[in-house]
Amino acid sequence: QVQLVQSGAEVKKPGASVKVSCKASGYTINTYAIAWVRQAPGQGLEWMGCISGYDGKTNHAQKFQGRISMTTDTSTSTVYMELRSLRSDDTAVYYCARVGIVVKYFDLWGRGTLVSVS
Amino acid sequence: EIVLTQSPGTLSLSPGERATLSCRASQSVSSSYLAWYQQKPGQPPRLLIYGASFRATDIPDRFGGSGSGTDFTLTISRLEPEDFAVYYCQQYGSSLWTFGQGTKVEIK
Numbered sequence: 001q002v003q004l005v006q007s008g009a010e011v012k013k014p015g016a017s018v019k020v021s022c023k024a025s026g027y028t029i030n031t032y033a034i035a036w037v038r039q040a041p042g043q044g045l046e047w048m049g050c051i052s053g054y055d056g057k058t059n060h061a062q063k064f065q066g067r068i069s070m071t072t073d074t075s076t077s078t079v080y081m082e083l084r085s086l087r088s089d090d091t092a093v094y095y096c097a098r099v100g101i102v103v104k105y106f107d108l109w110g111r112g113t114l115v116s117v118s
Numbered sequence: 119e120i121v122l123t124q125s126p127g128t129l130s131l132s133p134g135e136r137a138t139l140s141c142r143a144s145q146s147v148s149s150s151y152l153a154w155y156q157q158k159p160g161q162p163p164r165l166l167i168y169g170a171s172f173r174a175t176d177i178p179d180r181f182g183g184s185g186s187g188t189d190f191t192l193t194i195s196r197l198e199p200e201d202f203a204v205y206y207c208q209q210y211g212s213s214l215w216t217f218g219q220g221t222k223v224e225i226k
Contacts, residue, residue, distance in 0.1 A: 045220075047215040059214070104210040106163070106208070107168075
Protein backbone atom coordinates (compact mmCIF):
# COMPACT_ATOMS: atom_id res chain seq x y z
CA GLN A 1 0.00 0.00 0.00
CA VAL A 2 1.40 3.36 -1.02
CA GLN A 3 1.37 5.61 2.02
CA LEU A 4 3.22 8.07 4.22
CA VAL A 5 3.03 7.38 7.95
CA GLN A 6 3.95 10.21 10.27
CA SER A 7 5.04 10.19 13.89
CA GLY A 8 2.72 11.08 16.74
CA ALA A 9 1.75 14.37 18.32
CA GLU A 10 4.32 16.38 20.21
CA VAL A 11 4.17 18.98 22.95
CA LYS A 12 7.18 21.25 23.25
CA LYS A 13 8.24 24.28 25.21
CA PRO A 14 9.32 27.50 23.54
CA GLY A 15 12.95 27.37 22.49
CA ALA A 16 12.97 23.58 22.13
CA SER A 17 13.31 21.53 18.95
CA VAL A 18 10.97 18.98 17.40
CA LYS A 19 11.77 16.19 14.97
CA VAL A 20 8.89 14.75 12.94
CA SER A 21 9.25 11.56 10.93
CA CYS A 22 7.55 10.45 7.75
CA LYS A 23 7.90 6.80 6.72
CA ALA A 24 7.24 5.99 3.09
CA SER A 25 5.98 2.61 1.95
CA GLY A 26 4.75 1.07 -1.26
CA TYR A 27 7.07 3.00 -3.56
CA THR A 28 10.76 3.64 -4.10
CA ILE A 29 11.76 6.65 -2.01
CA ASN A 30 14.62 7.72 -4.26
CA THR A 31 12.27 8.37 -7.18
CA TYR A 32 10.42 11.16 -5.40
CA ALA A 33 11.02 14.10 -3.10
CA ILE A 34 9.26 14.75 0.20
CA ALA A 35 7.86 18.17 1.03
CA TRP A 36 6.83 19.49 4.42
CA VAL A 37 3.72 21.65 4.74
CA ARG A 38 2.25 23.03 7.92
CA GLN A 39 -1.16 24.32 8.88
CA ALA A 40 -1.73 26.46 11.95
CA PRO A 41 -5.11 26.09 13.66
CA GLY A 42 -7.85 27.45 11.42
CA GLN A 43 -5.33 28.68 8.86
CA GLY A 44 -4.19 27.76 5.38
CA LEU A 45 -1.36 25.64 4.06
CA GLU A 46 2.24 26.82 4.28
CA TRP A 47 5.09 25.13 2.39
CA MET A 48 8.16 24.75 4.56
CA GLY A 49 10.75 22.81 2.62
CA CYS A 50 11.55 19.84 0.45
CA ILE A 51 14.17 17.08 0.32
CA SER A 52 15.01 15.02 -2.73
CA GLY A 53 14.88 11.28 -2.24
CA TYR A 54 17.28 10.96 -5.15
CA ASP A 55 20.25 13.01 -3.95
CA GLY A 56 19.27 14.41 -0.56
CA LYS A 57 19.32 18.00 -1.75
CA THR A 58 17.09 20.31 0.23
CA ASN A 59 15.46 23.65 -0.20
CA HIS A 60 13.21 25.60 2.12
CA ALA A 61 11.13 28.71 2.46
CA GLN A 62 13.14 31.76 3.48
CA LYS A 63 11.18 32.23 6.70
CA PHE A 64 12.56 28.96 8.08
CA GLN A 65 16.18 29.78 7.26
CA GLY A 66 18.44 28.58 10.06
CA ARG A 67 15.68 26.70 11.90
CA ILE A 68 14.78 23.77 9.63
CA SER A 69 16.68 20.61 8.77
CA MET A 70 15.49 17.71 6.63
CA THR A 71 17.19 14.34 6.34
CA THR A 72 16.48 10.94 4.82
CA ASP A 73 17.27 7.48 6.15
CA THR A 74 17.14 5.42 2.99
CA SER A 75 17.56 2.15 4.91
CA THR A 76 14.13 2.65 6.52
CA SER A 77 12.57 4.90 3.83
CA THR A 78 12.01 7.53 6.50
CA VAL A 79 12.30 11.28 6.11
CA TYR A 80 12.82 13.57 9.08
CA MET A 81 12.08 17.24 9.56
CA GLU A 82 13.56 19.07 12.51
CA LEU A 83 12.43 22.54 13.48
CA ARG A 84 14.48 24.38 16.09
CA SER A 85 13.94 27.36 18.39
CA LEU A 86 10.24 26.70 18.56
CA ARG A 87 7.82 29.55 19.23
CA SER A 88 4.14 29.51 20.10
CA ASP A 89 3.26 30.41 16.51
CA ASP A 90 4.89 27.17 15.36
CA THR A 91 1.89 25.35 16.82
CA ALA A 92 0.44 23.58 13.81
CA VAL A 93 -0.26 20.31 12.08
CA TYR A 94 2.81 19.32 10.08
CA TYR A 95 2.26 17.27 6.93
CA CYS A 96 4.70 15.43 4.75
CA ALA A 97 3.80 14.99 1.10
CA ARG A 98 5.28 13.13 -1.84
CA VAL A 99 6.48 15.25 -4.73
CA GLY A 100 7.30 14.10 -8.23
CA ILE A 101 10.87 14.88 -9.25
CA VAL A 102 9.65 16.39 -12.51
CA VAL A 103 5.96 17.13 -12.06
CA LYS A 104 6.24 19.09 -8.76
CA TYR A 105 2.77 18.46 -7.37
CA PHE A 106 1.99 16.78 -4.05
CA ASP A 107 0.16 13.56 -4.89
CA LEU A 108 0.36 11.66 -1.61
CA TRP A 109 0.07 13.09 1.91
CA GLY A 110 0.67 11.87 5.41
CA ARG A 111 -2.12 12.31 7.93
CA GLY A 112 -0.27 15.03 9.78
CA THR A 113 1.53 15.49 13.10
CA LEU A 114 0.24 18.01 15.60
CA VAL A 115 3.03 19.98 17.23
CA SER A 116 1.94 22.14 20.15
CA VAL A 117 4.32 24.74 21.55
CA SER A 118 3.36 25.99 24.97
CA GLU B 119 8.13 34.88 -4.28
CA ILE B 120 4.94 34.43 -6.25
CA VAL B 121 1.82 35.26 -4.25
CA LEU B 122 -1.40 33.44 -5.06
CA THR B 123 -4.66 35.19 -4.23
CA GLN B 124 -7.82 33.12 -4.20
CA SER B 125 -11.33 34.47 -4.49
CA PRO B 126 -13.86 34.48 -3.13
CA GLY B 127 -12.87 33.66 0.42
CA THR B 128 -16.14 31.83 0.95
CA LEU B 129 -18.61 30.54 -1.60
CA SER B 130 -22.12 29.68 -0.36
CA LEU B 131 -23.91 27.39 -2.77
CA SER B 132 -26.50 24.62 -2.83
CA PRO B 133 -25.94 21.03 -3.95
CA GLY B 134 -26.34 20.79 -7.70
CA GLU B 135 -25.09 24.32 -8.34
CA ARG B 136 -21.93 25.25 -10.22
CA ALA B 137 -18.90 26.51 -8.30
CA THR B 138 -16.27 28.74 -9.85
CA LEU B 139 -13.11 29.40 -7.83
CA SER B 140 -10.41 31.84 -8.87
CA CYS B 141 -6.66 31.82 -8.26
CA ARG B 142 -4.66 34.85 -9.36
CA ALA B 143 -0.85 34.95 -9.29
CA SER B 144 1.30 38.02 -8.66
CA GLN B 145 3.39 37.07 -11.71
CA SER B 146 3.12 34.55 -14.49
CA VAL B 147 3.04 30.89 -13.48
CA SER B 148 3.85 27.94 -15.69
CA SER B 149 0.65 26.01 -16.26
CA SER B 150 2.65 22.83 -15.77
CA TYR B 151 3.17 23.78 -12.15
CA LEU B 152 -0.29 24.94 -11.08
CA ALA B 153 -2.26 22.53 -8.91
CA TRP B 154 -5.49 22.50 -6.90
CA TYR B 155 -6.16 20.64 -3.66
CA GLN B 156 -9.27 19.89 -1.64
CA GLN B 157 -9.20 19.70 2.14
CA LYS B 158 -11.94 18.52 4.47
CA PRO B 159 -11.90 19.09 8.25
CA GLY B 160 -9.47 16.83 10.07
CA GLN B 161 -8.02 15.45 6.84
CA PRO B 162 -4.88 16.15 4.83
CA PRO B 163 -5.26 17.91 1.49
CA ARG B 164 -6.04 15.82 -1.56
CA LEU B 165 -4.69 16.54 -5.03
CA LEU B 166 -7.51 17.39 -7.45
CA ILE B 167 -5.91 19.05 -10.47
CA TYR B 168 -2.33 19.28 -11.70
CA GLY B 169 -0.82 21.01 -14.69
CA ALA B 170 -3.69 23.53 -14.39
CA SER B 171 -6.20 21.25 -16.11
CA PHE B 172 -5.43 17.56 -15.56
CA ARG B 173 -7.53 15.63 -13.07
CA ALA B 174 -5.64 13.51 -10.59
CA THR B 175 -6.36 9.81 -10.20
CA ASP B 176 -9.95 9.00 -9.17
CA ILE B 177 -11.09 12.62 -9.31
CA PRO B 178 -14.60 12.83 -10.80
CA ASP B 179 -15.07 14.71 -14.05
CA ARG B 180 -17.30 17.34 -12.44
CA PHE B 181 -14.00 18.93 -11.35
CA GLY B 182 -12.26 20.97 -14.02
CA GLY B 183 -9.29 23.30 -14.11
CA SER B 184 -8.39 25.99 -16.62
CA GLY B 185 -6.33 29.10 -17.07
CA SER B 186 -2.85 30.31 -17.87
CA GLY B 187 -0.38 33.02 -17.02
CA THR B 188 -1.69 34.71 -13.89
CA ASP B 189 -5.34 33.62 -13.88
CA PHE B 190 -6.52 30.12 -13.10
CA THR B 191 -9.94 28.68 -12.34
CA LEU B 192 -11.29 25.58 -10.65
CA THR B 193 -14.82 24.69 -11.65
CA ILE B 194 -17.10 22.17 -10.01
CA SER B 195 -19.89 21.64 -12.51
CA ARG B 196 -22.55 20.33 -10.10
CA LEU B 197 -21.83 20.31 -6.40
CA GLU B 198 -22.25 17.04 -4.58
CA PRO B 199 -22.60 16.96 -0.76
CA GLU B 200 -19.03 15.65 -0.42
CA ASP B 201 -17.62 18.65 -2.34
CA PHE B 202 -18.22 21.14 0.46
CA ALA B 203 -14.68 21.76 1.65
CA VAL B 204 -11.76 24.19 1.40
CA TYR B 205 -9.87 24.43 -1.88
CA TYR B 206 -6.29 25.62 -2.32
CA CYS B 207 -4.31 26.48 -5.41
CA GLN B 208 -0.55 25.93 -5.44
CA GLN B 209 2.28 26.92 -7.73
CA TYR B 210 5.91 25.89 -8.13
CA GLY B 211 8.63 28.14 -9.43
CA SER B 212 12.32 28.89 -8.76
CA SER B 213 12.55 25.86 -6.43
CA LEU B 214 9.79 27.25 -4.22
CA TRP B 215 6.15 26.33 -3.72
CA THR B 216 3.42 28.67 -2.55
CA PHE B 217 -0.25 28.11 -1.75
CA GLY B 218 -3.19 30.42 -2.03
CA GLN B 219 -5.06 31.24 1.16
CA GLY B 220 -7.96 28.97 0.26
CA THR B 221 -11.60 29.22 -0.74
CA LYS B 222 -14.22 27.62 1.47
CA VAL B 223 -17.20 26.17 -0.36
CA GLU B 224 -20.05 25.95 2.11
CA ILE B 225 -23.64 24.78 1.95
CA LYS B 226 -26.08 27.61 1.46
